Amino acid sequence: KISEKESHLSIAKIRKEMEHLNTVEQLGAKLQSLSSVNHEDKEEVAKLIKDKIVNITIDEAQLQMNNKQFSNAIELVKEALHYASEHEKLLSFQERIVQEQSAFEEAERNRVEQAMVAAAQEDLKNKTAAVSVDSVDVYVDEYGDLHVSGTVKNTATVPISSIEVYYSVYNSEGVEIGFDKVYIDPYYLEPGEVGTFYELHSSVYEEITVEITKAMWKLN
Numbered sequence: 001k002i003s004e005k006e007s008h009l010s011i012a013k014i015r016k017e018m019e020h021l022n023t024v025e026q027l028g029a030k031l032q033s034l035s036s037v038n039h040e041d042k043e044e045v046a047k048l049i050k051d052k053i054v055n056i057t058i059d060e061a062q063l064q065m066n067n068k069q070f071s072n073a074i075e076l077v078k079e080a081l082h083y084a085s086e087h088e089k090l091l092s093f094q095e096r097i098v099q100e101q102s103a104f105e106e107a108e109r110n111r112v113e114q115a116m117v118a119a120a121q122e123d124l125k126n127k128t129a130a131v132s133v134d135s136v137d138v139y140v141d142e143y144g145d146l147h148v149s150g151t152v153k154n155t156a157t158v159p160i161s162s163i164e165v166y167y168s169v170y171n172s173e174g175v176e177i178g179f180d181k182v183y184i185d186p187y188y189l190e191p192g193e194v195g196t197f198y199e200l201h202s203s204v205y206e207e208i209t210v211e212i213t214k215a216m217w218k219l220n
Helices: 002-018 025-036 042-066 070-081 087-129
Strands: 131-140 144-156 160-171 175-182 194-201 208-219
Touching: 002 025, 002 042, 025 042, 025 070, 042 070, 070 087, 087 194, 131 160, 131 208, 144 160, 144 208, 160 194, 175 194
Parallel strands: none
Antiparallel strands: 131 144, 144 194, 160 175, 160 208
């Protein structure tokens, strides 16, 4: 009878104490202390402790998952499984962590790949299509001199400098009669900024057309 009374008191004490325990370590220690108790309510109390361990673990692991700390979340679950190895709710949550981690890592791989592609495309554009010729104005004045002017825009994502525009000059019959290059003013253009160019060719004395053939620049 004394032994039964002691077991009853031990179970009652553990029930009471577990209400105030809020860490897996504390609850785990209390669960282990049940091994020395022989009472009909032992399994029921053990289940209550395990359920509390599981709930605390899931709450803490969810916070880690919200911060994308999946490894930390898995470690928390592993610790709880040491005390509640067959708990269905915990095993299900562990599977969910693995799935979300896998999905996140796949999304990260895709994001990195897309960023690399975007960076490569941006780099290619900056190297091959950083200058847009927005306008070209050509006329021969009353003295027979040819005036060539226009504007260009920096369409790159970085500043460019030392910008040159190359062009060919054709007569009214479409025969190339010359070619030249002109530097853009100002020397340095930020992305989206516009520069101008101007060149004078003396003694042309005929109607002509000008074709922009290429542009060159330096990336800054």
